[in-house]
Amino acid sequence: SRIRMWRDVEPRQGIADLTFDLMPEPMKGTYRIEVLKNKGKRDHDFSVQEYVLPKAELKVKLPQKIKITDPTIHIEVCGSYTYGRPVRGMVNGTVCLPTLRDQAS
Numbered sequence: 001s002r003i004r005m006w007r008d009v010e011p012r013q014g015i016a017d018l019t020f021d022l023m024p025e026p027m028k029g030t031y032r033i034e035v036l037k038n039k040g041k042r043d044h045d046f047s048v049q050e051y052v053l054p055k056a057e058l059k060v061k062l063p064q065k066i067k068i069t070d071p072t073i074h075i076e077v078c079g080s081y082t083y084g085r086p087v088r089g090m091v092n093g094t095v096c097l098p099t100l101r102d103q104a105s
Contacts, residue, residue, distance in 0.1 A: 003020070003031075004020050006018055022048065026048050027048070028047075028048050028049055028050060029047065029048060030045055030046070030047045031045065031046055031047070031048065032044070032045050032046075033045075033046070054081045054082065054083065055081065055082045056079055056080065056081050056082070056087050057079065057080055057081075057082065058077065058078070058079045058087075059076075059077070059078045059079075060075065060076070060077050061075065061076040061077075061078075062075055063075075066095075066097075068097065073095060075093070075095075077091045077093075
């Protein structure tokens with residue numbers, strides 16, 4: 001079935017820029033774009049699929065012991081998507097030292 005048709009399109013510098021907005025929840029499946037021109041017909045198939053955000057895993061390596069006198073703490077954070085590529089980005093964190101009162105409860 002035909003969804004949209006443009007007639008008498010005049011290209012600019014050899015290119016026709018036409019758009020068709022899909023509805024928020026389009027029917028999934030394969031669609032075809034057909035272009036009829038003087039020298040025949042061209043077509044191109046494309047599919048509408050559900051997009052699933054890639055899942056990622058985050059690994060954090062901490063030292064076994066941290067002293068209150070340590071001027072710096074080396075923490076290693078590695079993120080990778082389940083399909084293997086690394087996750088790019090920045091990490092902000094907070095290191096909290098429990099007080100004696102926290103340890104007593």
